Amino acid sequence: MTDSAFFGHLPHKTIERLSQYRRALLLCLDNGQSHIFSHEIAKIQHITSVQVRRDLMLIGYSGTLRKGYNIQELIDLIGSIVDSEEGINVAIVGMGNLGRALIKYISGKRHKLTIVAGFDSNPEKAGTKMNGVDCYSTEKMDEIIREKEIKIGIITVPAVNTREIAARLVEAGIKGILNYTPKPIEVPDGIYLEEYDMITTLEKIAFFVKVSEEEKEPTPEK
Amino acid sequence: MTDSAFFGHLPHKTIERLSQYRRALLLCLDNGQSHIFSHEIAKIQHITSVQVRRDLMLIGYSGTLRKGYNIQELIDLIGSIVDSEEGINVAIVGMGNLGRALIKYISGKRHKLTIVAGFDSNPEKAGTKMNGVDCYSTEKMDEIIREKEIKIGIITVPAVNTREIAARLVEAGIKGILNYTPKPIEVPDGIYLEEYDMITTLEKIAFFVKVSEEEKEPTPEK
DNA sequence: ATTCTGCTGTTAATTAAATAACAGCGCAAA
DNA sequence: TTTGCGCTGTTATTTAATTAACAGCAGAAT
The missing domain is CATH 3.40.50.720 (NAD(P)-binding Rossmann-like Domain)
Incomplete structure (x- = not known):
């Protein structure tokens, strides 16, 4: 029996990503995939493969060299961490x-x-x-x-x-x-x-859109 | 004319908070308030007053000592930063x-x-x-x-x-x-x-609810 | 006056998060 | 074999974000 309370100190962002990984993995499973590489997960989530491996390290999961991670196992592990047993x-x-x-x-x-x-x-x-x-x-x-x-x-x-x-x-x-x-x-x-x-959220997007437009314009002298 | 592109380097989180400050300030204005202290804004947003003052420092706004910030001025300034002039x-x-x-x-x-x-x-x-x-x-x-x-x-x-x-x-x-x-x-x-x-988001909340419940339970021996 | 108080503005320190760097390993090619 | 390659797992570094610390000031209290 794993001491699940141990995972209480996972970074908030890692928790969010684990949830996202799981969803992506479920889709891969539906496609008949059985294993996946860290860089494949990373691609889906627009992050780096290091980030993925680091998160998995934090939850103590190991993949197989040159074969990647077992999707089903990983889904189950993530479930055991983020889900509440009784629902x-x-x-x-x-x-x-x-x-x-x-x-x-x-x-x-x-x-x-x-x-x-x-x-x-x-x-x-x-x-x-x-x-x-x-x-x-x-x-x-x-x-x-x-x-x-x-x-x-x-x-x-x-x-x-x-x-x-x-x-x-x-x-x-x-x-x-x-x-x-x-x-x-x-x-x-x-x-x-x-x-x-x-x-x-929308205002934030609007801001960055605005800023990127301004940056493109010819900079007014030095 | 302020060089608004200058604000392009504001931290993402600051941008989000500015948007939130503005909304809170608009409500205060409706209530007939004309000035507000940093700790009042902080309270509304569940953050610290230091955070608020720091954000305002970054956009170059100064309040009045012992009187706080002029709500209307601040709303206008935030607008000039996050809004796009043409919409x-x-x-x-x-x-x-x-x-x-x-x-x-x-x-x-x-x-x-x-x-x-x-x-x-x-x-x-x-x-x-x-x-x-x-x-x-x-x-x-x-x-x-x-x-x-x-x-x-x-x-x-x-x-x-x-x-x-x-x-x-x-x-x-x-x-x-x-x-x-x-x-x-x-x-x-x-x-x-x-x-x-x-x-x-919901799974994240569920996780932290679960963790906090587990922490409350009698810890199984040393 | 002068001391206190409560607020601002800023710099310094700390913490959290992301990224870089790299050792190790096992298959694959030669 | 042995050399190379591609992937994992981990530590070290960097960057981003938050928090702490404090100097300064203006009005209130004495």
């Missing part, structure tokens, strides 16, 4: 376009991550199913989260409600929050929070 | 839930970033409007992109089509791509690419 239940709060997109996108892709509930303040949506996920009124959030032992909440509600929803998720005992709202929230220690804002 | 046109490829969510979310929020077209392979969507944005058939992508001088493309199509769409965006002369598909793409030099995958 983790997830809820989405806000059944708007983004919430629905997430359900379609995530459901069924990872058998250790299950979206078990969607919440929406619109009472008409309560009682319906969206891509196999039961929807409930936001009022029942607390109850359902405890009942279904939901550990992670994804917030996709309008910005004005973000704070309130976050507070209620915390109150209900959630352990991780993914906030897709432009409104930053605060959570107590011990709750893992990740925030992602699409406008920030 | 930048954006297209969304894939009018599914995610594409629609993005339109609702972004449209009108930044007057220097305009979503001017949506594309979808479903011919029924062509000719319609979504939240004020014209939709076109994917076939017309090349034509419309040139015609409207679209610089940035956001890909929200099903994974299988990602590569083809990306290639066509590049071909049409796009300068920046935001890929929300789980399929990594490759682009030539000079095109700024940003990829974001929701499952990776």
Whole structure:
């Protein structure tokens, strides 16, 4: 039995990449490939092969010289590190376009991550199913989260409600929050929070596009 | 006239934070606030006040001692750095839930970033409007992109089509791509690419939730 | 006055992440 | 054989990002 807690000190970026490697590897497996070289993985992820080998070193996996890494083994190992053995239940709060997109996108892709509930303040949506996920009124959030032992909440509600929803998720005992709202929230220690804002990303791209255009223009004298 | 190209060497993370600061500042302005301290901004963004002051130092902005930073001035300065003076046109490829969510979310929020077209392979969507944005058939992508001088493309199509769409965006002369598909793409030099995958983010959260739970359990002997 | 306090702006130190460098090995070619 | 080559695994170096440390100042408290 491996002491999986050992992996708690992996760099955050490595965790992200492991998840990405796995997805790429699953595709390769579907193509009938059985082994893969570090530089092949690297190519797919736009990184260097050193980075890949270094990450694999950190999780203690060894490939075969001149043959590369056994894809199935690597997938399993990554799973044993990033997945929770018993699986983790997830809820989405806000059944708007983004919430629905997430359900379609995530459901069924990872058998250790299950979206078990969607919440929406619109009472008409309560009682319906969206891509196999039961929807409930936001009022029942607390109850359902405890009942279904939901550990992670994804917030996709309008910005004005973000704070309130976050507070209620915390109150209900959630352990991780993914906030897709432009409104930053605060959570107590011990709750893992990740925030992602699409406008920030877009503005960043716009900035670098702008800069690269400016650099191309004839530099105005010394 | 400031030599805005100077700011081309700002750290990527600083650019992201500037965008976030601005959003927070706009809210403060709405609340009637006129000045703000570095530690107040920091609180909102869950970072330290040193980080904030350092970022502002990098863009050459000075606050007033014991009074903080002039919110309006700072918003304007950040705008002059991250925004493109003439504005930048954006297209969304894939009018599914995610594409629609993005339109609702972004449209009108930044007057220097305009979503001017949506594309979808479903011919029924062509000719319609979504939240004020014209939709076109994917076939017309090349034509419309040139015609409207679209610089940035956001890909929200099903994974299988990602590569083809990306290639066509590049071909049409796009300068920046935001890929929300789980399929990594490759682009030539000079095109700024940003990829974001929701499952990776969710798996990362799941990992840290798992790790923190394990750490809480009674450590199995020495 | 003068001491204290709380904030800014900047430099220095630390930490995290990515990259480079290279030793080792086993197949493949000659 | 032996030489070369291509790949792994690891350590060393570099670069990027964050955090710590502190000098300086202006107003408030005494």
